[in-house]
Amino acid sequence: MRPLSRRRALQLGGLGIAGIVVGSAGLAWAGTTRYEPVPGEDLAAPSVLTSTAGKLTLTLEAAAGRGTLAGRDATTLRYNGSVPGPTLHLRPGDHLGVDLVNHLDQPTNLHTHGLQVSPQGNSDNPFVMVDPGQTFHYDYLIPDDHPTGTFWYHPHHHGLAADQVYGGLYGAIVVGEPDPPQVSADRVLVISDITLNSAGAVQPATAMQRMTGREGDLVLVNGQSLPRLTAQPGARERWRIVNACVARYLQLRLDGQDLRLLGIDLPFGGQAQQVEEVLLAPGNRADLLVTTHAGISTLQTLPYDRGSGMGMGGGMGSPGAGSGGSALELATLTVSGAPAPAVTALSPRPAIRDLRGADVTTRRTLTLAMGMGMGMMGMSSGGSAFTIDGRGFDPDRIDHTVASGAVEEWTITNTSQMDHPFHLHVWPMQVVSVATTPVQPATWQNVVNVPAGGSTVVRIAFDAHTGRTVYHCHILDHEDNGMMGVIEVV
Numbered sequence: 001m002r003p004l005s006r007r008r009a010l011q012l013g014g015l016g017i018a019g020i021v022v023g024s025a026g027l028a029w030a031g032t033t034r035y036e037p038v039p040g041e042d043l044a045a046p047s048v049l050t051s052t053a054g055k056l057t058l059t060l061e062a063a064a065g066r067g068t069l070a071g072r073d074a075t076t077l078r079y080n081g082s083v084p085g086p087t088l089h090l091r092p093g094d095h096l097g098v099d100l101v102n103h104l105d106q107p108t109n110l111h112t113h114g115l116q117v118s119p120q121g122n123s124d125n126p127f128v129m130v131d132p133g134q135t136f137h138y139d140y141l142i143p144d145d146h147p148t149g150t151f152w153y154h155p156h157h158h159g160l161a162a163d164q165v166y167g168g169l170y171g172a173i174v175v176g177e178p179d180p181p182q183v184s185a186d187r188v189l190v191i192s193d194i195t196l197n198s199a200g201a202v203q204p205a206t207a208m209q210r211m212t213g214r215e216g217d218l219v220l221v222n223g224q225s226l227p228r229l230t231a232q233p234g235a236r237e238r239w240r241i242v243n244a245c246v247a248r249y250l251q252l253r254l255d256g257q258d259l260r261l262l263g264i265d266l267p268f269g270g271q272a273q274q275v276e277e278v279l280l281a282p283g284n285r286a287d288l289l290v291t292t293h294a295g296i297s298t299l300q301t302l303p304y305d306r307g308s309g310m311g312m313g314g315g316m317g318s319p320g321a322g323s324g325g326s327a328l329e330l331a332t333l334t335v336s337g338a339p340a341p342a343v344t345a346l347s348p349r350p351a352i353r354d355l356r357g358a359d360v361t362t363r364r365t366l367t368l369a370m371g372m373g374m375g376m377m378g379m380s381s382g383g384s385a386f387t388i389d390g391r392g393f394d395p396d397r398i399d400h401t402v403a404s405g406a407v408e409e410w411t412i413t414n415t416s417q418m419d420h421p422f423h424l425h426v427w428p429m430q431v432v433s434v435a436t437t438p439v440q441p442a443t444w445q446n447v448v449n450v451p452a453g454g455s456t457v458v459r460i461a462f463d464a465h466t467g468r469t470v471y472h473c474h475i476l477d478h479e480d481n482g483m484m485g486v487i488e489v490v
């Protein structure tokens with residue numbers, strides 16, 4: 001294990017947020033409320049459940065429980081006793097059955113983020129509520145022409161989504177392609193954040209954090225603190241990275257290695273794109289090929305300024321919205337030894353759909369806003385401080401009705417001083433422009449960032465499925481506070 005400097009260890013613990021005192025003797029904890037992670041373990045993969053003969057059936061038990069997190073004992077929420085929950089390996093055309101068992105002391109449910117499956121009945125229906133002690137059977141039919149790639153699952157109960165995801169309920173879904181690029185390792189890296197107290201219990205979010213979007217002190221990869229990966233030089237690995245953080249944007253770098261993106265959320269067409277950095281808003285996934293060079297590299301997330309709502313944020317007492325002031329180290333990659341066996345050259349991937357030349361059926365504008373007059377104490381007035389088109393979420397109201405088969409253009413405008421990552425269930429969005437900058441080549445995402453004071457334009461083909469579902473901000477605190485609307489496709 002690479003020795004970790006005290007400074008690095010403290011950065012992992014969230015240096016920059018209140019709680020640390022610098023004295024002549026060096027650094028000391030100001031209180032006893034910190035959980036000190038044990039960094040540097042070998043990366044562990046979540047357990048894998050794979051479909052056979054077109055079917056995967058599993059039981060997913062959501063419960064609070066004691067177990068390992070960040071190398072120590074912690075009491076968190078868990079799916080089947082682990083953080084993250086099991087990775088589900090599927091193929092287009094599969095049938096997925098999930099018995100969700102709720103052992104929590106509050107209601108929950110399940111969302112298959114990014115899967116293009118029906119939003120109705122016991123499929124990806126965000127209006128389902130599973131009470132404590134109850135079991136709900138979900139049944140998902142993955143279409144034969146479903147895109148391949150990396151997806152994820154997490155709870156989606158309005159008002160509780162942030163607490164439950166932050167508490168540890170999330171897992172990856174892989175939809176495999178018939179002819180994947182040859183790689184020496186195919187890894188799932190679920191990145192999450194959490195704050196634990198010294199007893200290893202989850203620290204609840206403050207009222208301020210529920211407004212700005214909570215960011216935990218610990219940023220974990222597969223539930224581990226600064227895990228260690230190893231590879232031979234010249235190896236090609238596939239890293240499927242999920243941003244499962246409630247509110248934290250990840251600006252990822254891995255200096256010293258060759259990075260090629262196969263997609264953000266959904267696959268790109270053509271050649272993989274060589275990149276230096278990958279920005280993942282909450283909910284986004286990256287499908288990344290890493291071709292290794294000898295040496296030790298660090299996967300880090302750089303500071304990303306997502307704005308400070310209502311002019312708040314910044315000060316020591318307010319973790320705010322800035323994702324911290326310094327880079328955080330997430331994992332190390334040690335590349336050494338004999339060269340890896342040669343791999344076949346990458347072949348270009350199939351061209352993907354491009355709606356920029358399509359006839360647009362309807363144009364809509366959606367406005368994301370944070371209410372004026374929202375003071376430090378926030379949402380006490382009963383009205384929602386977080387709105388879309390001037391209204392807070394109401395599950396009994398349909399905000400937009402769309403004709404099945406329509407191709408629509410949505411201009412999503414953000415009048416607030418914070419970025420909001422906009423997520424639409426079921427139907428992916430082609431990103432046309434972000435803050436007036438056109439996006440090339442064709443890019444399909446399930447979460448698109450809408451910058452503070454700016455607009456993002458997307459096109460959506462409402463194919464394949466009908467029914468009622470939601471769109472919302474994927475800063476889950478904002479979703480819980482009302483920044484969500486209902487769409488029905490008929």
Ligand code: CU
Pocket residue numbers: 111113154283423474
């Ligand atoms: Cu999601």
Ligand code: CU
Pocket residue numbers: 419420421473474475478479483
């Ligand atoms: Cu938001």
Ligand code: CU
Pocket residue numbers: 111126156423425470472
């Ligand atoms: Cu959602």
